[in-house]
Amino acid sequence: MPKSILPWRRGLLAIGLLAGFCDPLRADALTRDAESMARAGCPDWLPRATRCYSGQDTHGAYYWIAIPDGWNHKLVLHSHGGPRPNAPRPDDPLDIDLRQYDVMVREGYAWAGSSYRRGGYGVRMAAEDTDYLRRLFVERFGQPDRIYLHGQSWGGNVAAKAMELYGTDAEGRHRYDGALLTSGVLGGGTQAYQFRADLRAVYQYYCANHPYPGERQYPLWEGLPKGSDMTPEALNARVDACTGAGLPAEQRTLVQQRTLNNIVDVVRIPPGTLKAHMRWSTFLFQDMVEQQLDGASPFSNRGVRYRGSSNDDALNKGISRFDGDARAVEKLGEDAGLTGMTDIPTVTMHAIDDPIIFVENEWLYRRAREDSGTADSLVQIYTDEAVHSKLSTPQYAAALEALDRWVERDRKPTPEAIARYCETREASVYDGGCHFDTDYEVADWRARVYARQP
Structure with missing residues (x-):
């Protein structure tokens, strides 16, 4: 595996990488943060004799670190999903993230996770906080033999962005040896969230209660x-009143069932996810537009x-239409867009029937890596599950093992090899089974989400 990035790409990366890293004030802050890191009591669900540390960095982000007994001297740096709407809490990285992915520690890796400095949207912000935790770990414990990124859900976008922004130093050496991106939002903000803007328009056409006619009107985006x-809770009540989404099917009225069918069939989402997608297209959009895009x-x-509706002509005639602001599109792309410009070995894993982040995000990411000439450093694997937040545990162990072997032995894994790792070892250690579909080929994004005018 080549340890330097393609020469024509090095200059582009160095521009962003050099800024700020030689600043003595930043170095002093890093030293202070490392010195203030405190030992913490490990929860009993971690392996015995694991050492835990926690703290708050100079940017305000909370973090937890776990180092197992018999540490293999390799680090998994976790980027969490969301974005989480609330202000971060000191134990979020432990209670939410490490609890869910403690398999990394059980596999012998040190684990580090950041809450990020604030709740809400901001991919570059979260990528900076993730990379700062890498630097903090190195400052406190020394340079590990390997550092692997793990990005989950929206954290997949964050980790992929961190690779592009911070993954290579000015001499072309990798700061990260590999990345595992699971259930990732890998289409970037400008593409991955378009279907939720569609949802707001389709929902309002059928329900007209978000906002109600007598309330202050505003553009749905x-x-x-x-x-x-x-x-x-108030939003959920409106969705239930119109569609009965929170009710058993037999308790919905005929009008509610017809409305629910129309909405989910047009937007192409499972009925059980309607409320979740409505929350994101309400509160996440509000945060994104206000905090990142100057209201555009x-x-x-x-x-x-x-x-897909019962009357497509009427729907398309009556639905609310809106236009994108060129500068807002550009700013969202700058924050969350992925160029694919990294040759760091990357394994992605996604459930084929992921109800929250469509598997077709993987098509967008492969295209980005192909366009940048880095697809040879990408392996994509799929499972026949229909979940998002947590796939079967042995599959994470198998994917991480495959990534580590790739880096250590310079042997790029195949999906079939990863499936074998899962069946031969991990399935005997962890519950949940192996559900890889090694023949699956992801469809074009445009087969799932409506194409936009250029």
Whole structure:
């Protein structure tokens, strides 16, 4: 595996990598953060004799670190999903992230995870906080033999962005030896969230209660108007009133069932995920537009022909239309877009029927890596599960083992090899089984999400 990035690409990366890393003030802050890191009591669900550390970095992000007894001197650096809407709490990396992915520690790796400095959207911010934790770990414990990124869900976007921004130093050496991206938002913000803008428009056409006619009107791409005090519970109540989504099917009225069918069939989401997607297209959009995009629209549905309803002509005639602001689209792309410009060995893993982050995100990421000439450093594997937040445990162990073997032995794994790792070893150690579909070929993104006008 070559340890330097392609020469024509090095200059582009060095521009972003050099900025700030030689700043003595930053170095002093890193030293202070390392000195203030405290030993913490490990929970009993971690292996015995694991050492835990926690703290808050100079940016305000909380972190937890776990180092197992018999550490293999390799680090898994975790980028969590979300974005989480609330202010971070000191134990979030432990209670939410490490608890879910303690398999990394059980496999002998040190684990480190950051809460990020604030809740809400911001891929570059989260990538910076992730990489700062890498530097903090090295400052406190020394340079591990290997450092692997693990990005889950939205954290897949964060980890992929961290690879592009911080993955290579000015001399072309890798700061990260590999990356495992699971259930990842790998289409970047400008593409991955378009279907939720479609959802807001389709939902409002059928339900007309978000907002109600007598409430302050606002463009749907805004999520909520500035200053709104709507709660997730209040939104859920509106969705239930219109669609009965939270009710057993036999308790829905005929009108509710017909409305629910129309919405999910047009937007192409499972009925059970409607409320979750409505929350993201409300509260996440509000945060994104207000905090990142100066109140401008990154989304457009101009010219989209919606299909799958009981009356497509009426839907397309009556639905709300909106346009994207060029600068907002550009800013969201700068923050969350992925160029594929990294040759760090990368394994992605995604459930074929992921109900939250469509598997077709993987098609977008492969295209980005192909366009940048780095697809040879990418392996994509799929499972026949229908879950998002946590796939079967032995599959993570198998994927991490495959990535580590790739880096250590310079042997790029095949999906079949990863499936064998799972069946021959991990399935005997962890519950959940192996569900890889090694023949699956991901479909074009445009087969799942409506194409936009150029």
